[in-house]
Amino acid sequence: MTHAIGGCLCGALRYEVEGSPDWVTICFCRFCQRATGSHQMTEPIFLIDRFHVTSGKPRVYTHISGGSGREVYVHFCDTCGTKTHLTFDRWPDRLGVYAGTFDDPGWFELSPETAKFIFLDEAPRGTLVPPGYKTYGQHAATADGTPLDPMILSEVRHVGRD
Numbered sequence: 001m002t003h004a005i006g007g008c009l010c011g012a013l014r015y016e017v018e019g020s021p022d023w024v025t026i027c028f029c030r031f032c033q034r035a036t037g038s039h040q041m042t043e044p045i046f047l048i049d050r051f052h053v054t055s056g057k058p059r060v061y062t063h064i065s066g067g068s069g070r071e072v073y074v075h076f077c078d079t080c081g082t083k084t085h086l087t088f089d090r091w092p093d094r095l096g097v098y099a100g101t102f103d104d105p106g107w108f109e110l111s112p113e114t115a116k117f118i119f120l121d122e123a124p125r126g127t128l129v130p131p132g133y134k135t136y137g138q139h140a141a142t143a144d145g146t147p148l149d150p151m152i153l154s155e156v157r158h159v160g161r162d
Contacts, residue, residue, distance in 0.1 A: 002018070002019050002020050002107075003016060003017070003018055004016065004017050004102055004103070004104065004107050004108070005017075005054075005102070005103050006084065006097070006101045006102035006103050007055075007056075007082075007084065007101060007103070008056075008076075008077035008079070008080050008082035008084055008101065009077070009080045009081075009082045010077065010079050010080035010082070012055070012056045012077055012078075012079045012080070013053070013055065013056035013057075013058055013076075013077040013078075013079075013082070013084055014053070014054045014055040014056060015051060015052060015053050015054055015084060015085070015097075016051075016052050016054050017046055017050055017051050017052075017097065018050040018051075018052075019046070019050055020108060020109065021044035021045055021046055021108050021114070022045050022046060022047065022094075023044075023045050023114060023115065023116065024042065024043065024044045024045065024099075024108065024109075024110055024114055024115040024116075025041075025042075025043045025045060025096070025115070025116060025118055025140075026040055026041070026042050026043075026115060026116070026117045026118070027040060027041050027043060027117075027118050027119050028040050028117070028118070028119040028120055028122050028123035028124075028127065028160075029066070029067060029118070029119035029122050030066070030122055031063065031065065031066060031067075031072070032119070033122075035074065035083060035098075036083075036098065036100070039123065039124045039127065040123070040127075041098065041099075042099040042100075042105075042110075043086070043096040043097065043098065043099060044096070044097050044099055044108050045094055045095070045096050046094070046095050046096075046097065047093060047094065047095075048087065048092075048093055048094060048095045051085065051095050051097070056077065056078075057078070058075035058076055058077065058078070058084060058085075059075070059076055059077075059078045060073050060074065060075055060076075061073070061074040061076065062074075065090075067119070067138060067139050068090055068139065068143050069143065070088070070089045070090040070143075071088075071089035072086055072087075072088055072089070073086065073087040073088070073089075074086055075087065082101065083098050083101075084097065084098055084101045085097045085098065085101075086098075090145075112132035112133045112134070112152075115133060115134075116133060116134040116135070116136065116140055116150065117129055117133055117134070117135045117136070118135075118136045118138070118139060118140050119136070119137070119138055119139070120135055120136065120137055120159045120160070121137040121138060123159050123160040124160050125158075125160040126158055126160055127158065127159050127160040128156055128157070128158060128159075129153055129156065129157050129159055130153075130156055131152075131153045131154055131155050131156060131157075132152060132153070133152065133153070134150035134151075134152060135150055135151050135152065135153060136148060136150055136151070137151075
């Protein structure tokens with residue numbers, strides 16, 4: 001079974017996760033941009049019972065999602081402030097990990113079969129999206145959870161705000 005470990009910048013908060021992600025979301029919403037300090041967040045999603053904090057105790061910031069209107073819980077180190085993972089009012093059995101906090105942030109597969117790109121309408125100008133992946137202008141589902149149809153690009157495309 002796959003096993004991955006990670007933690008915060010100072011090392012006070014450590015975690016482990018069992019198995020491969022159920023899927024990976026690459027998100028360009030303003031929340032993810034601000035939360036990461038980057039133009040996107042890469043977020044592998046797991047069943048919550050496969051994630052375990054092994055040292056430290058995260059603090060939690062509750063944020064109301066601009067996309068769904070539901071609560072998102074940002075878990076972070078009380079010492080250095082590193083955000084390690086997210087839990088969701090909308091999906092109480094799921095957890096998302098800030099991929100950059102894994103000791104090996106590239107350990108999981110990123111492919112058209114495992115990943116999707118969301119909130120491309122908010123991506124910075126010039127963002128490149130590879131062909132074959134499921135893409136969405138906003139969320140991949142409506143507020144009530146109904147899945148939306150993706151657009152799948154046949155070639156690399158520049159997207160983003162003008």
